[in-house]
Amino acid sequence: xxxxxxxxxxxxxxxxxxxxxxxxxxxxxxxxxxxxxxxxxxxxxxxxxxxxxxxxxxxxxxxxxxxxxxxxxxxxxxxxxxxxxxxxxxxxxxxxxxxxxxxxxxxxxxxxxxxxxxxxxxxxxxxxxxxxxxxxxxxxxxxxxxxxxxxxxxxxxxxxxxxxxxxxxxxxxxxxxxxxxxxxxxxxxxxxxxxxxxxxxxxxxxxxxxxxxxxxxxxxxxxxxxxxxxxxxxxxxxxxxxxxxxx
Numbered sequence: 481x482x483x484x485x486x487x488x489x490x491x492x493x494x495x496x497x498x499x500x501x502x503x504x505x506x507x508x509x510x511x512x513x514x515x516x517x518x519x520x521x522x523x524x525x526x527x528x529x530x531x532x533x534x535x536x537x538x539x540x541x542x543x544x545x546x547x548x549x550x551x552x553x554x555x556x557x558x559x560x561x562x563x564x565x566x567x568x569x570x571x572x573x574x575x576x577x578x579x580x581x582x583x584x585x586x587x588x589x590x591x592x593x594x595x596x597x598x599x600x601x602x603x604x605x606x607x608x609x610x611x612x613x614x615x616x617x618x619x620x621x622x623x624x625x626x627x628x629x630x631x632x633x634x635x636x637x638x639x640x641x642x643x644x645x646x647x648x649x650x651x652x653x654x655x656x657x658x659x660x661x662x663x664x665x666x667x668x669x670x671x672x673x674x675x676x677x678x679x680x681x682x683x684x685x686x687x688x689x690x691x692x693x694x695x696x697x698x699x700x701x702x703x704x705x706x707x708x709x710x711x712x713x714x715x716x717x718x719x720x721x722x723x724x725x726x727x
Contacts, residue, residue, distance in 0.1 A: 482542070485562040487554060488524050488717055489534075492562035493542045497569035500544055504570075504663055505578035509636035513660035514541035515651035518567030518667060521547045521692075521711040523644055528717060536648040539655065541663070544570065548689035550714055557722040566691075568680065571670035574637055575602045584608060586633045588626060588650065589641030590671045598675035608633035617646045627653050631660055638664045641671045 482503060484491040495503065504516065517540040519527070524547075527533055537543060544565035545551055554561035579585070586608040590598065595609055610629040616622035627650070630638055638654070640647040647666040654660045672678040680686075681694030696707045 485560050487545070487550075487559065487561060488714075488721060489527070490519065490524075490537060490543050492519075492545045493565070494562045495542075495544065495565050496563045497565045497573060499563075500542065500565045501570050501573035501578060504542075504574065504637075504665075507636075507663055509634075510661055511663075512658075513638075513655050513662055513664060515640070515648075515655060515664035515666060516540060516542045516544060516570075517648055517651075518544045518546040518565070518570070518665075520545075521550050521714040522706050524550065524717065525710055525713045526645070528713075530645075533645050533648070536645065536652050539652060540648075547714075548687075549692065550718070552689055553715060553718050557718055559718060559722055566686070567665070567667040568670040568673050571639060571665060571667045572602070572674055574665070575604055575674070579604060579637075584635055586630060586635040586638045587641065587671065588612065588630065588639070589643075589647070590675065591677070594672065594675040594677040597677070598671055601676060602674055608635065612642065616642075617649045623650070623653055626650060627657055630654050630664075631657065634661050636662045638662055639671060640664055640666050641668060643668055 482493040482495050485494050517537050545562050546566045548564050551561040551564050582605050584605045584607055588610050592611055599606060610626065612626045613622055616626055640650055651664045651666055654664060669678055673680040679698060681691040685691055685694050692707050696703050
């Protein structure tokens with residue numbers, strides 16, 4: 481396992497996106513299903529407010545930090561911080577660099593109308609694809625159907641792109657079945673970016689920790705609460721952690 485750094489109650493793998501993708505690519509397709517979570521500031525705040533979600537993150541194979549803002553703030557406060565590995569970057573690297581010729585992946589999420597553009601943009605074979613109904617994670621029948629789809633379409637990489645915490649709930653249910661193989665990746669909007677359905681921030685904004693601002697400007701009605709009210713609560717969480725440490 482990669483070295484880890486503990487921050488805000490989670491043990492994060494100390495990997496950047498390229499290293500994370502390369503490490504995951506070495507995992508055998510026949511290995512028992514495990515999943516990867518990519519917490520950002522919004523996830524970290526939600527975990528403090530909804531403690532019942534903690535097990536979903538604790539049971540993951542890897543926890544990759546998907547927030548340059550959180551990492552930067554932690555370092556400014558003198559806290560250890562892992563390297564940042566955005567889920568969107570990890571997904572792009574796996575799809576573009578680490579698939580074998582003709583290898584199929586399984587995708588849960590992404591609107592069907594955007595699938596052709598994803599296939600074309602990243603140059604992959606036609607995936608096994610399922611777009612579950614809204615609220616599937618709260619409907620036992622719909623959740624079982626979604627798990628059954630993944631079991632019926634085994635793949636080395638299973639991309640779970642239905643938003644948090646839905647994708648983590650689904651990943652844990654697939655793992656709990658004991659029947660699945662491969663690696664699940666909880667990657668949120670990554671496939672929307674790769675398909676072109678949602679514009680991603682320019683590279684300079686990502687590296688400057690301003691991707692959140694680009695997303696807010698692109699969809700203010702949906703994302704204003706997340707970025708202006710919910711996510712900033714990560715700063716007092718980091719401060720409390722700093723004050724609770726010796727020295």
